Amino acid sequence: DAGVTQSPTHLIKTRGQHVTLRCSPISGHKSVSWYQQVLGQGPQFIFQYYEKEERGRGNFPDRFSARQFPNYSSELNVNALLLGDSALYLCASSLADSPQETQYFGPGTRLLVL
Amino acid sequence: GIQVEQSPPDLILQEGANSTLRCNFSDSVNNLQWFHQNPWGQLINLFYIPSGTKQNGRLSATTVATERYSLLYISSSQTTDSGVYFCAVDYSGGYQKVTFGIGTKLQVIP
Numbered sequence: 001d002a003g004v005t006q007s008p009t010h011l012i013k014t015r016g017q018h019v020t021l022r023c024s025p026i027s028g029h030k031s032v033s034w035y036q037q038v039l040g041q042g043p044q045f046i047f048q049y050y051e052k053e054e055r056g057r058g059n060f061p062d063r064f065s066a067r068q069f070p071n072y073s074s075e076l077n078v079n080a081l082l083l084g085d086s087a088l089y090l091c092a093s094s095l096a097d098s099p100q101e102t103q104y105f106g107p108g109t110r111l112l113v114l
Numbered sequence: 115g116i117q118v119e120q121s122p123p124d125l126i127l128q129e130g131a132n133s134t135l136r137c138n139f140s141d142s143v144n145n146l147q148w149f150h151q152n153p154w155g156q157l158i159n160l161f162y163i164p165s166g167t168k169q170n171g172r173l174s175a176t177t178v179a180t181e182r183y184s185l186l187y188i189s190s191s192q193t194t195d196s197g198v199y200f201c202a203v204d205y206s207g208g209y210q211k212v213t214f215g216i217g218t219k220l221q222v223i224p
Contacts, residue, residue, distance in 0.1 A: 033212070042118075042200050042214030043157075056211045088155050092212075100145055100164075103212065105157035 002027070004093050004106035012112045013081050021076040021109045025093030031055075032074040033103065034066055037088040049074055050097035086113045116141045116205045120215035127191045127222045135186040135218045137201030145204035146177050148186050151217070152197045160186070160199075191222045 005024045013019050025032050031050045035043035045058040049068035063079045072093075078085055088108045094101035117140040127133055137146075148160040161168050161175040163184065168175055172191075177184040188195055198217040205213070 035212075035214075037155075042202075042216050043212075045211050045213065048211065058211070090155075090157065102147065102159055102162045104159065105149075108155045110155070 004091055004104055006089075006091050006106040006109050008109060009107065010110045010112075012114065014114050015081055015083060017081050017113075019078050019081060019111060021078075021089050021091075021111070023074045023076070023091030023093075023106060025072050025074075025091075026104055029093035029095055029104075030072050031094045031097050031101070032068055032072065033092045033094075034074070034076045035090040035092065036060070037090060037108070039087070043090055046076070048097075055097055081113045083113050086111060116143070116203060116213050118201060118203055118213055118215035120199075120201055120218050122218060123216065125218060125220045127220065129191060129193060129222055129224050131191050131222075132187070132189045133191060133220070135188070135199055135201075135220075137184040137186070137215055139182050139184075139201075139203050139205075141182075141205055143179070143203040143205045145212075146184055147202045147212075148175055148184070149200045149202060150195075150197050151200060157200070188220075191220075193222045193224060196220055196222050 033048040034046040037043040047066045048056040052068045066076045068074045090108045091106045092103040119138045149157045163177045165179040174187045200217045202214045
């Protein structure tokens, strides 16, 4: 079975632009979470979605938004990009919406904001 | 929020050596996972271990929930073990909100 997939793999944007990142979970997984990993740091939680509803939100500004589709894939949108948004964006999926579920991570999207 | 501290921050090992990585957390947790992040950024689950001890080949992990720490043991290290090891905990009451430590960067040299 395919693992979690993310697209694009790399992206270069300029300040003020908008970006959309995409994630497809493992087949059968209904929960998707997004994380931002700045160089040299651990991943930071942005959002969790389950059954198309937002279940959790981290400490990120309103420029960050996300949604989950009926097929459980997800998009992360970032508006008005800042230089500090340059990071590796990771998507993780799990079977259910439980802290006891193991999360499986995708390869990430590397975003560079110039 | 919960604090997750990992030590040591950096570690250099000769191939074949053993090591212990530590994770301390500041509050009770529902879930604790150890991950290995390879040089290309891929995060690989190593263990789901909210309590107790588990072993997988040359790797083993122990979590003592009552004392709020977890240990990851790497025996007979290989160059392919290089990368960053993260401890991640989930302490939320109703949904998944995983907090990662800053990681231990391991370099295994031949």
